[in-house]
Amino acid sequence: MSGAAIAIEGVDKVFNAGSADEVAALRGIDLAIRPGEFVSLIGPSGCGKSTLLRLIGDLLTPSRGTVTVFGKPAHQARLDQDYGMVFQHAGLFDWRRVAANIELPLELRGWSKADRAERSAQMLDLVQLPDFGRHYPRQLSGGMQQRVSIARALSFEPKLLLMDEPFGALDEMTREHMQLELLRIWRETGTTVVFVTHSISESAFLSNRVVVLSPRPGRIHSVVDVDLGDRDDDTREDPAFFAKATEVREALRAVEAGG
Amino acid sequence: MARLRATLSGLGPALVVGAGGLALWEGVVRGFGIREFLLPRPTSILGQLVDHWPTLRHAGWETGRIAVSGLLVGILAGVVLALVTTRFRTLDEGLTPLAVAVNATPIVALAPIFNAWFGITGTLSNQAVVIAVVFFPVFINTARGLTEVHPDEVELMRSYASSEWTILREVRIPNALPFFANALRVVAPLSVIAAIVAEYFGGPQDRIGNVITSNAGFARYDVAWAAIAVASAVGLALFAAALFVERVSMPWRVASGDGDSLTTPGREP
Numbered sequence: 001m002s003g004a005a006i007a008i009e010g011v012d013k014v015f016n017a018g019s020a021d022e023v024a025a026l027r028g029i030d031l032a033i034r035p036g037e038f039v040s041l042i043g044p045s046g047c048g049k050s051t052l053l054r055l056i057g058d059l060l061t062p063s064r065g066t067v068t069v070f071g072k073p074a075h076q077a078r079l080d081q082d083y084g085m086v087f088q089h090a091g092l093f094d095w096r097r098v099a100a101n102i103e104l105p106l107e108l109r110g111w112s113k114a115d116r117a118e119r120s121a122q123m124l125d126l127v128q129l130p131d132f133g134r135h136y137p138r139q140l141s142g143g144m145q146q147r148v149s150i151a152r153a154l155s156f157e158p159k160l161l162l163m164d165e166p167f168g169a170l171d172e173m174t175r176e177h178m179q180l181e182l183l184r185i186w187r188e189t190g191t192t193v194v195f196v197t198h199s200i201s202e203s204a205f206l207s208n209r210v211v212v213l214s215p216r217p218g219r220i221h222s223v224v225d226v227d228l229g230d231r232d233d234d235t236r237e238d239p240a241f242f243a244k245a246t247e248v249r250e251a252l253r254a255v256e257a258g259g
Numbered sequence: 260m261a262r263l264r265a266t267l268s269g270l271g272p273a274l275v276v277g278a279g280g281l282a283l284w285e286g287v288v289r290g291f292g293i294r295e296f297l298l299p300r301p302t303s304i305l306g307q308l309v310d311h312w313p314t315l316r317h318a319g320w321e322t323g324r325i326a327v328s329g330l331l332v333g334i335l336a337g338v339v340l341a342l343v344t345t346r347f348r349t350l351d352e353g354l355t356p357l358a359v360a361v362n363a364t365p366i367v368a369l370a371p372i373f374n375a376w377f378g379i380t381g382t383l384s385n386q387a388v389v390i391a392v393v394f395f396p397v398f399i400n401t402a403r404g405l406t407e408v409h410p411d412e413v414e415l416m417r418s419y420a421s422s423e424w425t426i427l428r429e430v431r432i433p434n435a436l437p438f439f440a441n442a443l444r445v446v447a448p449l450s451v452i453a454a455i456v457a458e459y460f461g462g463p464q465d466r467i468g469n470v471i472t473s474n475a476g477f478a479r480y481d482v483a484w485a486a487i488a489v490a491s492a493v494g495l496a497l498f499a500a501a502l503f504v505e506r507v508s509m510p511w512r513v514a515s516g517d518g519d520s521l522t523t524p525g526r527e528p
Contacts, residue, residue, distance in 0.1 A: 059414050078420055085418045087411040095433040095511050104429070108419050136511040162418075 004068075005160060005192040006033040006056055011065035012217075013051055024217035025051045029065070031211065031220065035159070038186060038193045040203035040210045042248065044255065048218025049196045050164055056194060057083060057162050070159065081109070083160035084153030088168045090145040092137035092152075099124070099133035102152045109156065123151035126185060143174040147181065154189065161186075163195045167202070176236070179205060183231055200252065204245040205231060212251040222251045299481040307485040314470065319489040322458065322467040325382055326450040326493065329389025333446065336390070337397030338439070345405040345431065346423070355402060362395035367453055370460040379461040388457035393446045400442035404435025437512070440505040447501040451494040467493075 013026040025048040033039050041049040054060040055067050058078035069077035077083065084105075092101045102123050103116040111119070124130050127147040137145055146166060153161055167175045183206065186193055197203050203210045207226050214221040226244045228235060235241050281301045287293070288300045295303060308315065344354055370388050377384035408430055416426045458468020467490045474482040506513055 054414075057418055059417055078418065081418075081420055083418065085415060087415070089409065089411050091409065091411040091415050093412070093430070093433065095436070095509070097511075105419050108421060108425065136514045138511070139514065 003035070004032040005035040005037065005070060006031070006194070007066075007068040008032070008052075008056070009066050009068075011052075011055060011062045011067060013048065013055060013060065014063045017063060026055075026062075027217040027219055029218070029220060033192060033194065035192055036190050038195065038206055038208050040195045040197055040207040041213060042197055042200070042203045042210055042252070043213030043218070043221070044215050044252070045198070046218075047213040047215040047255075049213055051218065052213070053162050053164055053194060053196050057085060077160075081105070081156065082158060083162050084156070084158040086146075086149050086153045086161065086163045086166045088165040090137070090142070090149040092145055092148055094137055096137075097133065098129070098135050098137060098140070098148050101137065101148060102155050104152065105156050119155055120151075123155050126154070126188070127151045127181065143170050143178060146170065146178065150182070150185070154185065154191070157189070159192060161191045161193045163193065165196055165198065168198070175202075176233075180231075180233065182206065187230075200248050201236075201245050204241060204248050205235065210244075210248050212248065212255060214255040221255050224248050224251060296478055296480050299484050303481045304484045304488060307481045308488060311482055311485060314465075315486055315489050318465055318467045318470045318486065319493055321463070321465060322451070322454050322490065323493045323496075325385050325457075325466070326389055326454040326497065329386045329454065330393050330446065330450040330497070332386070333390040333393025333450070334397050334443070337394045337442075338401050341398050341401035341405055341435075342427075344402055345427070355399070358395055358398055362399060366391045366395075367456045370457045373457070374461045380463070382462065385454055385457040385462045385466075389450050389453045392453040393450055396445050396449075397439070397442045400438045401435050404438030405431045407438075408434050436509055440501070440509065443501040443504060444498065447497040448494040451490060451497060455490055 008029050008031040011026060011029040012024070015023045015025055029052065041052060043049050051060060055062055056069065056074060058067075058074040061075075067074040070082055072080075092098075093104070096104065099117070099120040102120040103111075106116045106119060120133060121130075124133055127150055129144060129147055129151075132140065132144065132148075137148065140148065146169075150166070167178050170178060179202065182193075185191075195203075195206060204224075204226055210224040210226060212221045212224065213219065224244065224247050228238070228240055228244065231241075284298075285301050288295075288298055299307075340354075367388060369391065370384070373384040373387045373391075377387055405427075412430050412434075413426060416430060421429070454466075455468040455471070458466045459472055462469070464473070467486050470486040471483045471490075474480070474486065
């Protein structure tokens with residue numbers, strides 16, 4: 001598919017191929033993601049959703065098939081640093097101050113000190129932590145650390161954001177707040193987002209499309225289109241949102257039932 | 260300044276307990292009429308410390324030099340080998356279990372053998388004992404710190420298309436610092452112990468180890484105790500230096516409040 005941000009074609013992933021503990025993690029995955037789209041990957045544990053995310057990021061290589069990111073092989077896209085990554089574990093470096101954490105990818109790209117400082121200040125504004133640049137990560141709460149992690153991933157304005165259960169370790173209130181923040185940032189930056197989650201409501205609330213995976217080996221069971229327009233806190237009580245969450249839930253139930 | 264004051268006030272209780280302990284010691288020896296050759300009074304030890312100060316100062320200085328030189332060489336060797344083994348996995352798999360096994364053997368027991376190898380006239384055999392004692396904890400801990408990195412942190416660096424060298428510089432080395440600091444707290448005082456025990460087995464006669472054995476041999480236990488006090492002071496000074504290095508090299512730990520403890524560090528998982 002031309003013009004796609006991400007094209008995954010006929011991808012299999014087998015771990016420890018040929019040995020006794022061989023695991024078929026993914027089989028026959030075909031998926032195309034449009035530029036600027038917000039796509040969630042959801043499924044029971046062991047369905048390979050994190051593996052699929054890592055294949056897109058070229059942190060793993062497919063056993064078969066191809067992954068194309070912005071028209072080039074995923075490997076090239078990684079070398080070109082076309083995407084930013086956010087993990088469940090914020091993964092900030094304790095030894096760097098918050099601003100220096102955000103500036104790390106810029107430093108590795110050889111940005112000047114002044115440019116880095118200017119960008120990290122903008123990013124801290126974007127994630128609404130303007131006064132925390134001089135703090136160390138451990139002085140921040142979990143939710144604040146995760147916001148810094150998002151700021152770091154967006155600092156070099158990647159066209160693609162890969163997120164692996166980024167809000168999984170946060171409490172419910174912080175999580176809902178962070179979801180709104182993420183949607184705001186997504187609207188402001190126009191970034192394509194691939195978002196791994198195991199929360200049904202989160203997937204329905206955030207995404208344009210929810211990809212439901214079934215386990216062992218991971219396959220795409222179904223894709224739920226979510227057309228809720230601009231979302232805010234009221235969306236959470238909107239019947240249309242409930243209907244979509246229900247649709248995702250039904251798909252997951254079908255998966256559990258082996259359908 | 261506020262931090263210095265906090266540190267000093269933190270020492271308050273320790274000073275009170277220490278002074279109390281010495282007073283109790285003095286009182287017990289006097290009160291129960293314990294004979295001086297069994298346990299001298301702190302005041303007699305202090306008297307000997309003053310009387311024999313030139314000898315003791317010289318002995319403390321010489322032993323301290325052996326401890327510090329052995330400490331520096333042992334640390335350097337441990338860190339360098341840890342860096343090399345982290346880079347080459349096969350070397351790591353072969354060497355690390357061996358190092359752990361050797362570390363579990365009492366290395367000071369090798370002192371007489373080192374005397375045969377390196378001679379008893381110079382300081383080399385004593386330094387060799389210190390180096391051997393210091394090397395293994397530094398190597399094992401630093402190597403752990405370099406390898407026990409959160410997998411997400413390595414994946415993040417790979418997502419930036421970073422080389423192994425960049426990952427070493429940006430992630431592994433800073434990650435290893437608290438582990439290295441732990442080793443340093445252990446080996447700094449240990450180097451003094453190793454130097455003194457090595458001196459018991461031979462070497463020049465003007466060192467703390469020899470001062471202790473020769474005075475104990477002539478039943479001058481109060482002088483031996485004074486020499487022990489000097490040895491403690493040297494050990495404490497090295498431990499303080501280790502803490503200082505730790506503070507200066509890891510400002511983030513001080514800032515987040517877990518650098519203030521005198522006991523255990525280690526990074527949260």
